[in-house]
Amino acid sequence: MMEESALFEGERVGLFHYRVTAEGWQSLLQQNVRTMALLAFWADEEWATALFLLKGEQPLLLSTAVVQGRYQAVSHYFPAAQWGERMARDLWGVEAWSALDDSPALDDGSWSLTAPLSANPLPVSEGGGQPLPRCRVEPSRTSVPGLLGIDYVLAEGVMQQVDVQISAGHRGVLSRLIGLTPQEAMPLVARISAGGFVAHPLAFVRALEQAESRRIDPRERDRRLILLEVERLGLHLFDLAQTAHRAGAGLLASLCDHARECLAKRCMDHGLSRRLTDSISLEGHSGVEAIIPFAQAVVQELSPRLEQIKQLARLFEGRLKNMATVPTELAWDYALGGVTGRASGRYLDMRYMDEGVRPQAMKSAGRHEGDAWARNRQRLVESEESLRILECITAGYGQESEQQAVPRTDEGLGVAEGARGDVWYHVVLKEGRLASVQIRDPLMPLLAVLGLVLEGQEPEGLSLALASLGLSPAGVAL
Numbered sequence: 006m007m008e009e010s011a012l013f014e015g016e017r018v019g020l021f022h023y024r025v026t027a028e029g030w031q032s033l034l035q036q037n038v039r040t041m042a043l044l045a046f047w048a049d050e051e052w053a054t055a056l057f058l059l060k061g062e063q064p065l066l067l068s069t070a071v072v073q074g075r076y077q078a079v080s081h082y083f084p085a086a087q088w089g090e091r092m093a094r095d096l097w098g099v100e101a102w103s104a105l106d107d108s109p110a111l112d113d114g115s116w117s118l119t120a121p122l123s124a125n126p127l128p129v130s131e132g133g134g135q136p137l138p139r140c141r142v143e144p145s146r147t148s149v150p151g152l153l154g155i156d157y158v159l160a161e162g163v164m165q166q167v168d169v170q171i172s173a174g175h176r177g178v179l180s181r182l183i184g185l186t187p188q189e190a191m192p193l194v195a196r197i198s199a200g201g202f203v204a205h206p207l208a209f210v211r212a213l214e215q216a217e218s219r220r221i222d223p224r225e226r227d228r229r230l231i232l233l234e235v236e237r238l239g240l241h242l243f244d245l246a247q248t249a250h251r252a253g254a255g256l257l258a259s260l261c262d263h264a265r266e267c268l269a270k271r272c273m274d275h276g277l278s279r280r281l282t283d284s285i286s287l288e289g290h291s292g293v294e295a296i297i298p299f300a301q302a303v304v305q306e307l308s309p310r311l312e313q314i315k316q317l318a319r320l321f322e323g324r325l326k327n328m329a330t331v332p333t334e335l336a337w338d339y340a341l342g343g344v345t346g347r348a349s350g351r352y353l354d355m356r357y358m359d360e361g362v363r364p365q366a367m368k369s370a371g372r373h374e375g376d377a378w379a380r381n382r383q384r385l386v387e388s389e390e391s392l393r394i395l396e397c398i399t400a401g402y403g404q405e406s407e408q409q410a411v412p413r414t415d416e417g418l419g420v421a422e423g424a425r426g427d428v429w430y431h432v433v434l435k436e437g438r439l440a441s442v443q444i445r446d447p448l449m450p451l452l453a454v455l456g457l458v459l460e461g462q463e464p465e466g467l468s469l470a471l472a473s474l475g476l477s478p479a480g481v482a483l
Contacts, residue, residue: 015067019416020215022066024052027077030069034082041065042340045429045445046079046089049097050123055079055086056418056429056445058340062358064418066431071099078104085339085450088481096122096179111482113137113172122180137172144173148251148468150199151478155459155467163463167456174482182442187213187287190439195283198446198480203229203236204423205430205444205480206285211419212430213287218413224403225289226361228296231398232284233421234391235303239268239280240424240475241344241384241391245314247472248381254321257314264310271306275299297402300395308392315385325377329458329470333373339450342426344387345474347371348379355422361406363397366390377473423447425475446480 015023025033030053041057044064048054053076054068069076078101079086090101091110098120101107112119114136118126140154147153154170178197182190187209195206207229214221246261269279275298277284331341333350341351350373356362367390372379415434420427426447433441451474462470 018068019066019414019418020411021064021418022068022416024068024070027069027072030067031077033067034077034079038082042337043079043083043085044340044427045443045449046083046086046093047443048076048090048093048099048101049441050074050099053079053093053099053101054431054443055083056431062353062355064420064429066418074098075100075102077102080105085453088449088452092483096120098123098126109137109172111172111175113175121177137170140168140170142467144170147471149471149476149478151476152482153471153476153478157459157464159464163461164459164467165461167459169452169455171452171478171482174478176482178483179442179444182439185439186437187434187439190442191285191287192283195285197444197483198477199280200240200425200448200475200477200480201236201421201423201428201446202280202282203232203285204421204428205446207233208419208421208428208430209432209442210285210287211421212417212432213419213434214417215411215419216413216415216417216432216434218411220408220410221289222293222403223361223405224293227398227402227404228290228293229285230359230361231296231300231395232281233423234394234398235268235272235300236281237391237424238303238307238388239265241388242268244344244424244472244475245318245381245384248325248377248469249318249321251469251472252321252324254324257317257321260310260314260317264307264314267306267310268303271299271302275302294402297399300399304392304395307388311385311388311392318381318385322378322381325381325469325473328377328466329462329473331375331454331458333375335454335457336375339454341450341454342422342447343424343475344380344383344426345451346426348383349373349375353427355420355427358420359422360408361404363394363401366393366397368393377469380473380475425477428480444480444483448476448478448481451476452478452481 015025017023045056052068057065081103087105090104093099095112120126140156142155144152144154152174156168157164158166194209197205242261242265246258249258331349336346336349336351352371417432419430429445431443
């Protein structure tokens with residue numbers, strides 16, 4: 006946690022959560038811009054909140070009051086906050102002083118209400134909405150899971166001034182979650198993003214367990230860890246296949262698609278859904294030992310297939326060099342996670358913070374080149390690592406570990422390292438219902454740098470670049 010002197014004006018309101026005055030907020034942002042990594046930002050009518058990662062991978066939630074609908078922008082010091090500020094303006098009508106960008110993020114001009122989540126939303130008169138400018142590449146044409154619009158200026162055959170839009174994918178998820186019981190919210194959380202049918206509900210459940218000071222059985226803990234690794238395998242195969250399809254490597258794409266289909270069949274054979282939807286629950290599952298033969302079957306099925314994919318992938322690596330390169334400095338400044346971050350030299354994996362983690366199986370080193378080739382290499386290495394993790398968990402299933410008791414605060418912060426990066430949930434409970442829920446999907450920081458990454462690329466390579474980055478905007482356009 007931060008030095009006590011740095012929080013001299015702060016009031017501790019949760020395990021990792023402090024509230025500070027407006028002066029303290031600005032002072033902390035100025036003084037710690039190089040010692041903290043910003044993971045997420047959100048705001049409502051009462052509080053503006055930033056989620057940071059400190060040394061030792063310790064999280065810090067820092068909040069300040071929103072006064073007369075305004076607060077000091079975080080993006081002035083941490084540019085990655087700009088998407089959170091823009092979405093808060095659309096949903097709650099709160100303004101960030103000196104924000105890097107105050108253009109709409111979710112409101113495409115068709116909304117019937119302004120600031121629909123505020124206490125007093127205002128109706129929009131007919132024709133009063135300001136539509137977003139049309140994109141050069143419409144959301145339905147970007148060939149990524151979800152709706153992502155891309156606009157750019159073509160200069161000397163390459164893309165410049167790249168702008169990204171996600172408004173077409175907005176579904177009003179946050180407004181639907183508020184007021185639900187955790188049990189009522191689970192089916193919706195489990196379907197927020199196809200890039201995290203396990204990671205999203207797992208982060209949500211972990212936040213709830215912290216809020217309620219609940220401890221789980223070590224066998225259920227290990228069951229969840231197995232499911233998280235199986236999802237990682239499936240999504241890495243999907244991203245490898247999509248990248249190969251767009252690179253003209255049809256045989257490699259077919260191998261990856263077939264391996265993923267076999268994985269889905271193993272899920273069904275063992276009583277799970279094809280993509281592990283609804284496999285995470287609040288109470289845990291009965292008969293948790295049934296997960297062991299499932300994990301063993303996955304290892305047996307995928308080990309030879311991954312070796313075959315790895316050998317064939319070498320033949321097509323030249324097509325991915327220098328494609329959509331994410332510099333190491335950007336990866337650190339914007340806290341990029343998952344394959345994208347680790348392939349660019351930001352070696353951070355929140356699985357090391359998980360209770361029950363098997364560190365002896367986690368030996369994959371990150372890369373630093375930051376291009377599509379490095380991301381593909383990283384996916385293959387992490388897939389092999391996932392198989393080792395599955396073997397380690399089944400060998401020592403349900404082993405006890407030290408758990409530190411935490412007081413019940415009705416506020417919790419949960420994280421799960423998904424295939425595409427770290428997913429975070431912050432929940433506040435009131436009388437057993439969700440009074441507040443905020444979600445940090447790993448695409449959020451990538452959106453802030455996507456324009457920079459795509460600049461200088463030829464438009465013909467756009468689909469390959471997006472596939473290689475593993476983009477899925479569903480977890481952001483909430």
